[in-house]
Amino acid sequence: MTTGSEALVAATRTLAAAGIPDPGRDARRLFAHALKVPPGRLTLILPEPVPADALAIYRQLITRRAAHEPVSHLTGRRMFYGREFLVTPDVLDPRPETETLIEAALAEPFAQVLDLGMGSGCILLTLLAEMEAMGHPEVWGAGVELSPAAFEVAWWNRNAFRLEERALLLQGSWYAPLAAEFGADMPGFALIVSNPPYVTEDEWQALDATVREHEPRIALTDGADGLTAYREIVASAPAHLAPRGRLMVEIGPAQGMAVAALMLEAGLSDVRIVQDLDGRDRVVLGRRA
Numbered sequence: 001m002t003t004g005s006e007a008l009v010a011a012t013r014t015l016a017a018a019g020i021p022d023p024g025r026d027a028r029r030l031f032a033h034a035l036k037v038p039p040g041r042l043t044l045i046l047p048e049p050v051p052a053d054a055l056a057i058y059r060q061l062i063t064r065r066a067a068h069e070p071v072s073h074l075t076g077r078r079m080f081y082g083r084e085f086l087v088t089p090d091v092l093d094p095r096p097e098t099e100t101l102i103e104a105a106l107a108e109p110f111a112q113v114l115d116l117g118m119g120s121g122c123i124l125l126t127l128l129a130e131m132e133a134m135g136h137p138e139v140w141g142a143g144v145e146l147s148p149a150a151f152e153v154a155w156w157n158r159n160a161f162r163l164e165e166r167a168l169l170l171q172g173s174w175y176a177p178l179a180a181e182f183g184a185d186m187p188g189f190a191l192i193v194s195n196p197p198y199v200t201e202d203e204w205q206a207l208d209a210t211v212r213e214h215e216p217r218i219a220l221t222d223g224a225d226g227l228t229a230y231r232e233i234v235a236s237a238p239a240h241l242a243p244r245g246r247l248m249v250e251i252g253p254a255q256g257m258a259v260a261a262l263m264l265e266a267g268l269s270d271v272r273i274v275q276d277l278d279g280r281d282r283v284v285l286g287r288r289a
Contacts, residue, residue, distance in 0.1 A: 002055055003050065004049075004050055011031065014062055014066055015066055020068070030058065030062060030074060033061070034061060035050075069210070073088070073089055080126065083125075086120070086160065087120055087153065089214055089215070089216070090147060090150050091119045091154075092119050094120060097277075097282055098122070100250075100274060100276040102127065102130070104285060105127055106127070106130055106134075109131075109136065112187060112189050113127055113128070113193060114143075115127075115144070116144050116193070117145060117174070117194055117219070118145045118154050119154065119195070120157055121154030121155075121158055123195060124142075124143040124167060125163055127191075128140070141166065141167055142170060143170065144174060144178070146218075147216070147218065147219075151171050175236050188242030188245060189241055190245045191248065192241060195249070195250040196230065196249065196250075197219055197221050197226075197229055198221075198226045198227075198251055198252045198255060200225055200226040201223050203226070204221040226255060227258055227259070230251075230259050231262060237266060238267055241288040243288060244288060245288045248284075249283065249284055251281060251282065254281075255284075256273040256284060268286030268287060269286065269289045270287040271285070271286040272285060272286075
């Protein structure tokens with residue numbers, strides 16, 4: 001019988017040989033998933049023999065990870081801002097740098113929020129859950145997503161967090177579904193957020209295979225200069241913001257000045273750029289005058 005320690009060592013070596021960064025971490029995460037135990041309990045069971053069925057599953061997971069398939073796609077889950085989200089190859093993996101957008105959004109109270117291109121729903125649902133935790137259960141939001149498959153993932157995440165009554169999900173492109181949903185009663189949103197596709201075509205070609213081959217291209221790049229989505233989002237933002245409402249978008253590290261200029265051209269005020277924990281430009285925000 002193969003013990004847990006033996007299986008873990010072999011898996012780590014396989015991932016290291018495949019060039020996977022931090023192979024020991026991924027080997028442990030996938031082992032815990034295969035054994036269906038919390039990661040914190042893994043050390044306690046490593047000396048024990050591994051059941052044959054679990055070992056077979058684990059070896060399959062390691063083979064797929066060695067082919068650079070993301071861990072989140074293997075487990076179906078990804079942590080974001082302290083919560084576990086369902087993810088599939090149809091949505092962009094929630095990333096730690098996007099938490100900069102969450103922090104900036106929560107710096108001021110808001111009554112309603114619009115998330116454009118919501119993907120898994122991680123931004124919209126996190127903001128609503130955090131506002132409820134801060135004593136504001138009345139805050140509601142709307143999320144818009146073009147991809148039917150991504151929309152379904154957001155739908156499941158919304159229901160898992162029991163936010164059905166506070167999160168309205170709409171399918172379509174950017175602001176387009178709002179008119180059909182609200183008509184003459186279109187609200188002015190206190191906050192509009194988005195993490196749109198901002199990778200340029202040249203950058204797309206240079207992305208790591210784990211991202212380029214396994215995450216949705218439509219969520220990563222516009223196939224052009226990386227600014228296509230910002231032009232549409234920013235230009236129409238004033239018509240959808242409440243007075244003094246905020247627009248907040250995640251950006252690539254080299255896009256801060258360009259996106260800030262778009263906001264100024266659209267008539268937004270108090271435009272500024274926020275850095276992430278690594279000191280890179282990560283969020284541009286502006287306010288309706």
